[in-house]
Amino acid sequence: MYTFTTYLVFFAIIYVSFIPKIEAATKDFTYHRPSDWYLDHAACGEQLANERQSPINLDYFQSEFSSLSPLHFNYIASNKAFNVTYKGDGSGVEIVNPGEFMVSGANLASDYILQQFHMHTPSEHHKSNEETVMELHLVHSNSNISDGWVSHPKGIVVFGIMFKEGAENIFMKDFLAKIENLNISATNETSGNSTKYHLAFPHMSGLFPDDASTTFYTYPGSLTTPPCYESVTWFVADTYQTISTEQLSAIERLHASSNNNRPIQPPNNRMIRRSFDDNRTASPTSSPTSTGNNAPSVSSAFSVTANSVSVCFLLITYWMFE
Ligand SMILES: [Zn+2]
Numbered sequence: 001m002y003t004f005t006t007y008l009v010f011f012a013i014i015y016v017s018f019i020p021k022i023e024a025a026t027k028d029f030t031y032h033r034p035s036d037w038y039l040d041h042a043a044c045g046e047q048l049a050n051e052r053q054s055p056i057n058l059d060y061f062q063s064e065f066s067s068l069s070p071l072h073f074n075y076i077a078s079n080k081a082f083n084v085t086y087k088g089d090g091s092g093v094e095i096v097n098p099g100e101f102m103v104s105g106a107n108l109a110s111d112y113i114l115q116q117f118h119m120h121t122p123s124e125h126h127k128s129n130e131e132t133v134m135e136l137h138l139v140h141s142n143s144n145i146s147d148g149w150v151s152h153p154k155g156i157v158v159f160g161i162m163f164k165e166g167a168e169n170i171f172m173k174d175f176l177a178k179i180e181n182l183n184i185s186a187t188n189e190t191s192g193n194s195t196k197y198h199l200a201f202p203h204m205s206g207l208f209p210d211d212a213s214t215t216f217y218t219y220p221g222s223l224t225t226p227p228c229y230e231s232v233t234w235f236v237a238d239t240y241q242t243i244s245t246e247q248l249s250a251i252e253r254l255h256a257s258s259n260n261n262r263p264i265q266p267p268n269n270r271m272i273r274r275s276f277d278d279n280r281t282a283s284p285t286s287s288p289t290s291t292g293n294n295a296p297s298v299s300s301a302f303s304v305t306a307n308s309v310s311v312c313f314l315l316i317t318y319w320m321f322e
Helices: 002-026 034-039 170-182 245-254 298-321
Strands: 071-073 082-087 093-095 102-105 112-120 134-142 156-165 196-201 216-221 232-237 241-243
Touching: 082 170, 102 134, 156 245, 170 196, 170 245, 241 245
Parallel strands: 156 232, 156 241
Antiparallel strands: 071 102, 082 093, 082 196, 093 112, 102 112, 112 134, 134 156, 216 232
16 A cells, blocks of 8 residues: 555656646647746746836836937838748748848837738737737847847847727738638638748738837837747837728637737836827826736636646545555
């Protein structure tokens, strides 16, 4: 009996210890437990005071006006077609032969090259503690860094555009028409389609709000997916774009999971700057900035419960054999 007890306790310890790691190993990360990403990717945050993780809440009254020169996108109203690689799992659109589309200005030390763009539903950043239905991220790499820009502290500029439901968006209309012609959206959710498709993308017009170059928030942050490198200088347009309900549904069908937004992270005394000062007055109902999502998520709590149930089952088995 001593031998059986030893094996049982040993098995229980091994079983409980390895559950999270087995789950993580089968898939690099999921949106079920973003608070656990740090288990496999330390940079995703261990709630240390000096972390600069993203996304965060952006608030006019808790940001500082800074007289920044306008951003200059050489593609903001481009009617030029360009080639992209689209991943069948909906995770992003990569620019083939990057180098033509660039962003500079706003006191950036160098030009940044558009590498890819992708969408999150709902939005990742919040504005005055509110999310919107979608956020599009344009990811640019530092043109002065050929290798290692993904993890370099000044390696990446991401420009985020938050969308609300409303009028149809012309950029999204032509984007979705291209994707739907591939006839892959119906199957990718279950198959985890990792096929890459080459597309001649029609144009970039209609994507940016009219005042995107001059009216934005900016702050030092991170990638919002593992490995969560703290390499991103973030810009988020203050003005929302709109997307129709039908377009939003189509985009949600492209993603491998219905929600792909990371929760708000602690600001940790970072300088959040805004390029505009329009003398707005505080709403009497405005609430303080969220301090982040430090509490374990519901799914994390469930997982702990599930592990406890497993231990309970083993103990019951032990007593039966005793
Ligand atoms: Zn993103």
